[in-house]
Every structure is written in structure tokens, then in C-alpha cells.
Amino acid sequence: MGEGTGKSRTIVTIYGQQYTIVGKESPDHVKEVASLVNHKMKEIKGKNPYLDSGKLAVLAALNIGDELIKLKEEKHNTKEKDGE
Amino acid sequence: MGEGTGKSRTIVTIYGQQYTIVGKESPDHVKEVASLVNHKMKEIKGKNPYLDSGKLAVLAALNIGDELIKLKEEKHNTKEKDGE
Numbered sequence: 001m002g003e004g005t006g007k008s009r010t011i012v013t014i015y016g017q018q019y020t021i022v023g024k025e026s027p028d029h030v031k032e033v034a035s036l037v038n039h040k041m042k043e044i045k046g047k048n049p050y051l052d053s054g055k056l057a058v059l060a061a062l063n064i065g066d067e068l069i070k071l072k073e074e075k076h077n078t079k080e081k082d083g084e
Numbered sequence: 085m086g087e088g089t090g091k092s093r094t095i096v097t098i099y100g101q102q103y104t105i106v107g108k109e110s111p112d113h114v115k116e117v118a119s120l121v122n123h124k125m126k127e128i129k130g131k132n133p134y135l136d137s138g139k140l141a142v143l144a145a146l147n148i149g150d151e152l153i154k155l156k157e158e159k160h161n162t163k164e165k166d167g168e
Contacts, residue, residue: 014142025150033149037142054138058098058121061145065117066109068152075159 014038015053040064098122099137124148 010027011020012034021030040060045051051059094111095104096118105114124144129135135143 017142019142021146029153033146033153036149036153037145040145054141057138057141057145058101058103061121061124061141061148062105062117064145064148064152065120068148068155069113069117069120071152071155071159075155
């Protein structure tokens, strides 16, 4: 994972814009996340062709956040069941 | 959850912009997701004051997507362990 500092630099393209992501995550993980965001933005654009890229990104974030919160709730409920 | 059609309309404010979210989710869930995105954008803005709102939204989406993919992997690994 990166050199020396333990940090990697990964360049990804999201909706035609390049972003350099610096962090301790592996480049493969960063690329997977970027691909998810890119895919969501294009999916939303397909349904709402009039939206600008800023709003598309916000809606993509909402979409992914929706999934995250549901998964967290699911995990929480599973834990509660296990504890019984 | 909504009336008649089973769909609810929820108006949320993210980074100063209003969005009307139509869907089968409860308004409380929609507000929770919106609050997550809004919070992430402000957090990233705090560290990168020069970024425009579109890029902030993309970075927020990446941040949330990172958490989602990690949680999915964790869930997947737990399931594999349970299956042993």
C-alpha cells in the first residue's frame, strides 16, 4: 500500500473529471469506489438528463447513503437478534 | 408512508440547495440520508475550502461509497465464516 508513508495516490475519473485520491486504501479499493460513484451518476443522468453534474453528484451521494444506512440498520438488527 | 400511491415526497436541504425526494422511503429515512450527505460535504469543505460544490458532492459520494463497500465486504466475510 503506497511507498514509505503507507499512503497510496490513485487517480480516478468520475463523470469526466479526474480526482487524485490520497489515503491508506489500496488503489483497487479506491477504483472500485470511484466506479460505483461514476456508475450511479450516469444512471441518474439517464433518468434526469437535465440535471447538472453537481446535482447529479449530490443525488448519487444520496443514493449510496440510502444503501449505507439500510445496511447499517440491517447489521444492527442482526446483532440484536444474535444477542437474544 | 405517503398517501394512496405508497410514495412520499420529502423536501431536504443539502449544502444550501433544496431537493424534493420522491420514493417509497419514509420521510425520516430520507432526512437521515440527506443529513449524512450534507454533513459529509461540510466536513470535506472544512478540509478543502477551495473546492466547488460539485467536486465536494463527488468527494462526499466517494466517502460514503467507501464506507458502503467496506461494510458489504465485512458482511460478506461474516457470512462466509458463518457457513463454515
